[in-house]
Amino acid sequence: MRPIIQTIARMIATDRRPSVLASEGGKVLLANAPAQRLLLDQEGIHDSLDWSGLCAQAHRAGSIPVSLTLGTDTLEGEIVHLSLGAGDGYLLRLASNDLEATWLRNRSRAATLMRVAHDLRTPIQSLLATAENVLDDGGQASEEQRNKAREQLQQTAEVALDHISNVLGVIRGEQSVAGIRPDETFNLTEELRTLVMMISPIARNQDVALKLWLDPHEDIWVHGPVRFVRALFQNIIDNSAKYGGKEVEIGLTCRPLPSPETGVERLKIILTVKDMGGGIPPEQQARLRAALGQGDAAQPPVVTERKDRPSAGMNVLAHALRQLGGTLELSDRYAEGAENDRTDHAKDVIGTTIKATFMLQKGEKADNFSPRTPPEQDASLQGVSMILVEDSPTSRDWLQHILTTAGAKVWPAGNGIEALSLLDKSEIADNLDLILTDMTLPYMSGVEFAQRVRQTQKGGWNGPVLALTAHVADEIITACHKAGIAKVLEKPIRPAQLSAAILAVLHKPDESEPSVPHQPKVAKISQTVTPVLKDEVVQDLLSQLGTEGAMTYMQRAHAEAKDILAKLKSDGVGPDTGRMLHAATGVCSLTGLGALENCLRTMECDFDEGGDLPSRFPELEECLDLTQEAIHTLAQK
Numbered sequence: 001m002r003p004i005i006q007t008i009a010r011m012i013a014t015d016r017r018p019s020v021l022a023s024e025g026g027k028v029l030l031a032n033a034p035a036q037r038l039l040l041d042q043e044g045i046h047d048s049l050d051w052s053g054l055c056a057q058a059h060r061a062g063s064i065p066v067s068l069t070l071g072t073d074t075l076e077g078e079i080v081h082l083s084l085g086a087g088d089g090y091l092l093r094l095a096s097n098d099l100e101a102t103w104l105r106n107r108s109r110a111a112t113l114m115r116v117a118h119d120l121r122t123p124i125q126s127l128l129a130t131a132e133n134v135l136d137d138g139g140q141a142s143e144e145q146r147n148k149a150r151e152q153l154q155q156t157a158e159v160a161l162d163h164i165s166n167v168l169g170v171i172r173g174e175q176s177v178a179g180i181r182p183d184e185t186f187n188l189t190e191e192l193r194t195l196v197m198m199i200s201p202i203a204r205n206q207d208v209a210l211k212l213w214l215d216p217h218e219d220i221w222v223h224g225p226v227r228f229v230r231a232l233f234q235n236i237i238d239n240s241a242k243y244g245g246k247e248v249e250i251g252l253t254c255r256p257l258p259s260p261e262t263g264v265e266r267l268k269i270i271l272t273v274k275d276m277g278g279g280i281p282p283e284q285q286a287r288l289r290a291a292l293g294q295g296d297a298a299q300p301p302v303v304t305e306r307k308d309r310p311s312a313g314m315n316v317l318a319h320a321l322r323q324l325g326g327t328l329e330l331s332d333r334y335a336e337g338a339e340n341d342r343t344d345h346a347k348d349v350i351g352t353t354i355k356a357t358f359m360l361q362k363g364e365k366a367d368n369f370s371p372r373t374p375p376e377q378d379a380s381l382q383g384v385s386m387i388l389v390e391d392s393p394t395s396r397d398w399l400q401h402i403l404t405t406a407g408a409k410v411w412p413a414g415n416g417i418e419a420l421s422l423l424d425k426s427e428i429a430d431n432l433d434l435i436l437t438d439m440t441l442p443y444m445s446g447v448e449f450a451q452r453v454r455q456t457q458k459g460g461w462n463g464p465v466l467a468l469t470a471h472v473a474d475e476i477i478t479a480c481h482k483a484g485i486a487k488v489l490e491k492p493i494r495p496a497q498l499s500a501a502i503l504a505v506l507h508k509p510d511e512s513e514p515s516v517p518h519q520p521k522v523a524k525i526s527q528t529v530t531p532v533l534k535d536e537v538v539q540d541l542l543s544q545l546g547t548e549g550a551m552t553y554m555q556r557a558h559a560e561a562k563d564i565l566a567k568l569k570s571d572g573v574g575p576d577t578g579r580m581l582h583a584a585t586g587v588c589s590l591t592g593l594g595a596l597e598n599c600l601r602t603m604e605c606d607f608d609e610g611g612d613l614p615s616r617f618p619e620l621e622e623c624l625d626l627t628q629e630a631i632h633t634l635a636q637k
Contacts, residue, residue, distance in 0.1 A: 008082070008091075009030055012030050012032045012091075015093070017077070018040060018093070018094040019035055020045065020091070021089050021091050021092075022090055022092065024052060024090065035094075038070055039070075049066065055081075055088075056183070057323075058081045058090055059090075060323070063078050063079065063080040066079055066092070077092060079092050183223055185221060185222070185364065186222065187219055188229070188360075189220050190393060191226065191229060191233070192212070192271075193414040196210060196212055197415055200417065200443045201443065202241050206242065208248055209246060210241070210417050212250050212418045213425075214251070214252050215251065219393070220252075220254045221362070223361040224361060225324070229324065232324065235316055237273055240354070243275075244273075244277040244351065245276030245277040246276055247275070249275075250273050251270075252271055252272075253272065255268045255270075264361055265361065266361055272353065273354045274333060274352070275351045278350065279332050280330065287314060288328075321358070326358030326359075327358075328357075329353075331352070331353045331355075333349065333351035333353055379406065380407065381499055381502060385411075386435060387422055387428070387437075388410050389435070392583050395438070395586055396414065399436070402498060415441055416437075416443075416444035417444065420449070423461050432463060433464075433506060434466065435450075435453065436468060437450065438469070439469040440469065440582050446469075447479050447480060448483075450465045451483050464487075465486060466501065467489065468489050468490075469586075470582055487501060491586050492534070492537055492589035492590050492592070494536065494537065531594045532623075532630040533593065533594060533631075534592040538550070538634070540592075541592060554592070556591075557588050557593050558628060558631065560587055560588075561584045561624060564581065565620050568617070569617070578608065582604060585597055595626055596627050
C-alpha cells in the first residue's frame with residue numbers, strides 16, 4: 001500500500017484546491033496546505049459536515065458533491081471514495097475559487113432540473129390518461145360509469161400530486177451543489193405500490209395489463225436515498241408500461257446479505273420488469289449501456305449523432321443507478337419453445353427483461369411493536385387462508401394482526417393489482433379460502449377488483465369475497481352484490497365480530513361471539529356527547545397489543561387525520577379530498593378514535609354535499625387536541 005499512499009500524498013500536496021484524505025470515522029490521514037489554512041482537521045470535518053453519512057453515500061455512488069460553510073463562506077466540492085486495500089479512504093476536494101464553485105453549483109442545479117423535469121412527466125401523463133378516459137365516453141356511459149371514472153380521476157390526482165410534491169421537494173433540497181439530502185428510512189414496498197398506482201392509468205389507457213409480485217410478500221424497510229430509488233423504479237416501469245406490449249410484470253426481490261464487520265445489516269434488492277413489447281432494438285440497448293457506462297470494447301462504438309445519444313430518461317435512470325451503486329441487466333424474452341432454437345432472433349423475441357440490482361442498509365420500521373398474546377388466544381380462524389386488500393398501511397397492519405392472531409394465514413396486498421397477481425400463483429389460489437377487501441382502493445375500486453377476481457388467467461377464483469368499508473349505504477351494498485361480494489362489513493369491526501363474519505361466510509360454526517348488523521352511517525356529528533376514545537375498541541387494542549403497541553396504532557391513526565388537516569389548509573379542497581377523508585375515517589374507527597371518526601364522517605358528508613369544509617377546521621383541530629390528550633392519558637395508566 002505504500003506506493004499508493006505516496007501517490008495520493010503527492011497528488012494532494014500539489015493540488016491547489018483544499019484537499020483532505022480521511023477515514024470514514026473522520027480521522028485525517030493527509031491534508032494539504034490550503035486545507036490546513038481552512039482548519040479542515042478531524043474536528044473541522046465533523047463540525048462542518050455529516051462526515052460518516054456522506055462517506056456512506058460516496059462509498060455507494062463512488063463520489064458525491066458536497067457543500068460546507070466555514071465562517072461566512074460556503075465552499076463547494078466533492079467527496080471521492082478510494083479503496084486502500086485493507087480499508088477505505090475518502091478524499092474531500094473543494095473548489096479553489098469562486099468561478100470554479102459557481103461552475104460546480106450551476107452544473108449540479110442543471111442536472112437536478114433535468115432529472116426533475118423528466119420525473120414530472122409520468123404523474124402528469126397519468127393524470128392526462130385518466131382524464132381522457134373520463135371525458136371520452138362518447139356520451140354512452142351511464143351515470144354509474146361516469147361516477148366511477150370521476151372517482152378514478154380523483155384517486156389518480158392524489159397519487160400524482162403526491163409524487164409531484166416529492167419531486168419538488170428534491171428541488172428544494174438540492175438548491176446548492178450539496179445535492180445530497182441525508183439518507184432516510186422508508187418502506188420500499190409501499191414506494192413501489194404507490195408508483196404502480198401512479199402508472200396504472202397510463203397502462204390502462206394503452207390496454208396494458210400490469211402484474212406486481214413481491215418476494216418476500218411483506219413490507220420491506222430500508223435506509224437510503226429514497227429519491228434515487230423512486231427515479232430508478234419510475235423510469236424502468238414507466239418505459240415498460242408505455243412500450244412493453246400488452247402485459248408488464250413487475251417483481252421486487254429482497255434478500256439479506258451477510259453482515260459486514262461493522263454489524264450493519266444490508267439487503268440485496270432486485271427490481272425485475274418483464275414486458276411483451278417485442279424486445280429492445282440493439283441500437284437502443286447500446287445507447288442505454290453507453291449511458292450506464294457499460295459499453296463493450298469489443299463492440300463497434302456507439303454513434304454519437306444527436307438522435308443516437310442517450311435520452312433524458314436514460315440519463316436519469318443511469319444517474320439514479322450510479323447513486324445507488326447498482327447494476328442493470330438487459331435480456332431478451334423468447335417465445336415459448338424458442339429457448340433452444342434461436343435461429344430467427346427477430347421472430348422469436350417477444351419482449352424484454354430488465355433487472356436492476358443494488359444494495360441498501362436494512363431499516364427498522366419506526367413504529368415497531370411487540371404484540372402481547374392475550375390470556376386466551378383466539379384460534380377461531382385456524383386453518384383459514386385469505387388475501388387481505390387494504391391501501392392504508394395502518395389499517396392493513398392492524399387487520400392482518402387481528403386475523404393472524406386468530407390463526408389465519410394472510411397474504412396482505414396494498415391494491416387490486418398486487419392481489420390479482422397473488423391469485424395467479426397456484427400455491428396461493430389453490431389453498432385460498434376467502435378474500436377480504438376494502439372498498440375504497442386506489443385506481444381499482446373494491447367492486448372492480450371483485451369483478452376481476454372472477455376473470456383471472458386460470459378461469460377465475462370462485463371463493464367468497466368479503467368487503468370492508470367505513471360507510472355502508474344501499475348503493476354500495478347493491479354494487480357489491482352485483483360484483484359477487486358475499487357480505488359487506490362496516491368499520492369499525494371488533495376482532496371477534498370479524499372472525500364470526502368470516503366463519504359465517506365459510507359456513508363454519510363459531511360460538512365465540514355472533515356478528516352484529518351494521519349501524520347506519522352517521523350523517524352528522526351526534527347531538528349526544530361522542531366519546532373521545534371508544535372504550536370497547538381501545539380495550540381490544542390493549543388486549544391484542546399491550547399498551548405500547550396500542551399507543552402506536554392510535555398515534556398512527558391520529559397522524560393520518562392531522563396530515564389531512566394540514567393538506568386541506570395548505571392545498572385547499574381538491575379532487576381527492578373525499579377519498580383522503582374516507583381513509584382517515586376508516587383508520588380512526590378501527591383504532592377507537594371516536595371523536596375524530598365522527599368529525600371526519602361529518603366532513604365527508606359536507607364534501608359530498610358541496611358544504612364549506614374550512615368551517616369544520618376548528619372542530620377538527622379541537623378533536624385532534626382532545627384525542628392526543630386522551631391517548632397520552634391512557635398511556636400513563
